[in-house]
Amino acid sequence: MNNLKEKFIEDSFNKLMKINNPELHKFVEKYLTLCNPDKIFVSAGTPEDLKYIKEKSIETKEEMRLKIEEHTIHFDGYYDQARDKERTKFLLPPGVDYGKYINWMEKDKGLEEIHELMKDIMKGKDVYVCFYVLGPVGSEFSIPTVQIADSAYVAHSENILYRQGYEEFLRRGPDAEFFRFVHSAGELDERMTSKNIGKRRVYIDLLDRIVYSINTQYGGNSIGLKKLSLRLAIHKASKEGWLAEHMLIVGINGLGGRVTYITGAFPSLCGKTSTAMMSGERLIGDDIAYLHKKNGKVYAVNAEKGMFGIIQGINSKDDPIIFKALHSPGDVIFSNVLVTEDKEVYWIGKDAPEPEKGINHSGEWYKGKKDEKGNEIPPSHPNARFTISLDMFENLDPGLEDPRGVEIGGIVYGGRDSDTWVPVEEALDWVHGVITKGASLESETTAATLGAVGVRKFNLMSNLDFLSVTIGKYIQMYLDFARDLEKLPKIFSVNYFLKDKDGNFLNKKVDKRIWYKWMDLRIHGEADAIKTPTGYIPRYEDLKRLFKEVFDRDYSEEEYVKQFTLRIPEHLEKIERITKIYKEISDTPDIVFKILEEQKQRLLKTREEKGEYVSPFDL
Ligand code: SPV
Numbered sequence: 001m002n003n004l005k006e007k008f009i010e011d012s013f014n015k016l017m018k019i020n021n022p023e024l025h026k027f028v029e030k031y032l033t034l035c036n037p038d039k040i041f042v043s044a045g046t047p048e049d050l051k052y053i054k055e056k057s058i059e060t061k062e063e064m065r066l067k068i069e070e071h072t073i074h075f076d077g078y079y080d081q082a083r084d085k086e087r088t089k090f091l092l093p094p095g096v097d098y099g100k101y102i103n104w105m106e107k108d109k110g111l112e113e114i115h116e117l118m119k120d121i122m123k124g125k126d127v128y129v130c131f132y133v134l135g136p137v138g139s140e141f142s143i144p145t146v147q148i149a150d151s152a153y154v155a156h157s158e159n160i161l162y163r164q165g166y167e168e169f170l171r172r173g174p175d176a177e178f179f180r181f182v183h184s185a186g187e188l189d190e191r192m193t194s195k196n197i198g199k200r201r202v203y204i205d206l207l208d209r210i211v212y213s214i215n216t217q218y219g220g221n222s223i224g225l226k227k228l229s230l231r232l233a234i235h236k237a238s239k240e241g242w243l244a245e246h247m248l249i250v251g252i253n254g255l256g257g258r259v260t261y262i263t264g265a266f267p268s269l270c271g272k273t274s275t276a277m278m279s280g281e282r283l284i285g286d287d288i289a290y291l292h293k294k295n296g297k298v299y300a301v302n303a304e305k306g307m308f309g310i311i312q313g314i315n316s317k318d319d320p321i322i323f324k325a326l327h328s329p330g331d332v333i334f335s336n337v338l339v340t341e342d343k344e345v346y347w348i349g350k351d352a353p354e355p356e357k358g359i360n361h362s363g364e365w366y367k368g369k370k371d372e373k374g375n376e377i378p379p380s381h382p383n384a385r386f387t388i389s390l391d392m393f394e395n396l397d398p399g400l401e402d403p404r405g406v407e408i409g410g411i412v413y414g415g416r417d418s419d420t421w422v423p424v425e426e427a428l429d430w431v432h433g434v435i436t437k438g439a440s441l442e443s444e445t446t447a448a449t450l451g452a453v454g455v456r457k458f459n460l461m462s463n464l465d466f467l468s469v470t471i472g473k474y475i476q477m478y479l480d481f482a483r484d485l486e487k488l489p490k491i492f493s494v495n496y497f498l499k500d501k502d503g504n505f506l507n508k509k510v511d512k513r514i515w516y517k518w519m520d521l522r523i524h525g526e527a528d529a530i531k532t533p534t535g536y537i538p539r540y541e542d543l544k545r546l547f548k549e550v551f552d553r554d555y556s557e558e559e560y561v562k563q564f565t566l567r568i569p570e571h572l573e574k575i576e577r578i579t580k581i582y583k584e585i586s587d588t589p590d591i592v593f594k595i596l597e598e599q600k601q602r603l604l605k606t607r608e609e610k611g612e613y614v615s616p617f618d619l
């Protein structure tokens, strides 16, 4: 470390040395030597250190101040607006094969390539060495992490999104097992966005628990503790018998003041955040949950303490809590939205008039502006985001910081599905739920991603993008997880996107709250249900009562029948698609085929007796 010593600013060197962990020192030294920054700042997570980093992000122009106090805006490059799946790869030792659904390459080759690209990549820049914990401080669930980043925006984002971990490193000393992230935005252009997008790489070394991310700024690629850490966590969980999931955690207020905590997995842009933020309920997290077992029960913690949320469509009516927080003074970063001359922000779907001009992810923007391919540039990018600490939300549940986590009563899976699943359904049991709901999850593509709209994409547990174990092993982890549980969470599916033949949604956005109220009743054994070939669905009387109680709305039999009709042809097609996918996966557990086949047989039998589309009143 001594050859780097003069680069450390203020008392950074002492801060680093105070941590008694030779492995940490070796790691930091290795990558700071390779990347060769000008100056090194070590954050101890104190208010002064956080302020220093935020000031730097403004000084370097990675962020700009906005009208509301403490708000800033950041832009990613025009072609750096989402997770780069293609150039995100696991580095695997020789002889290990993760199959075609997971992107991977040979470790030695990958390391050679990335080390070459990282040489001197931080030259002329400051670097920030920051410490965090994933999960509540002082929890046995939590994972210490170190982030090296030459982007003040990345460090600032992490300071909002994660719990500080310097003290945890001091406490754990040489015993700390930790995740490591090295990020460089690489060379920047005059807009302070990554220039060498062609050399964008996110490489994940599972065995050494290091993630390298270079020549990119978009949060999903650059914020180590977000999806990069999820990949490492899934791998760690697979060794230790817990689950690291792409899940929200919400507390549902039930009878007599009880709170029932439910986790939910949804692919991006399918209502995950809006479920976590249902008004009248309790927020714990909206993206990453760690599920552990204790005394025969399942507990979950939110790995994060902030939200990196999609801003498109956020408006004062549908999202009052977020809308209010986004208009309150506090540490908020807007990214890739439109900023006007008055330093106000606008995004698609905000209930405010669209400005004629401003600055956005394409630079100077005016209505009708086209990009080099002739496509009209919207005022904000569909994946534009806001970064905010959860404590700015009034519905935050104090369970967020409970080191034990919150006890989980239910697990939900949902995707964009216009024609198959009913709005809510309980699985027959754990194994049935894991296989026909979690492992069968699909989602239709939206206009927000490239390619055709409405194409169903397989995305088991909404975790496919992040899986760092083979698909078969991951399903087996779920099956094994339940083995020694005394109290199994119930598994549910939901579908917020069911449509009629004319393409109209069969439910209002807010209806989802009723489905969760029903789950709460089911979890506590307070509602009967109708058994169908695909699971248990609500009785009309229960939903009618809940709609009345919660929304003072009359829920008609006609609505119920339309929403909860069993759609046998669509279900059979789905089983066919899913079976085909699993046949191509070499380590699919046999039970997957068995459970899918049993469901198929139940559906065929019902079709014979009752026809293709069966009203819930006939089931
Ligand atoms: C998602 O896309 O699922 C997100 C945002 O939560 S990202 O950080 O890009 O993963």
Ligand code: MN
Residues within 6 Å of the ligand: 246, 268, 287
């Ligand atoms: Mn996510």
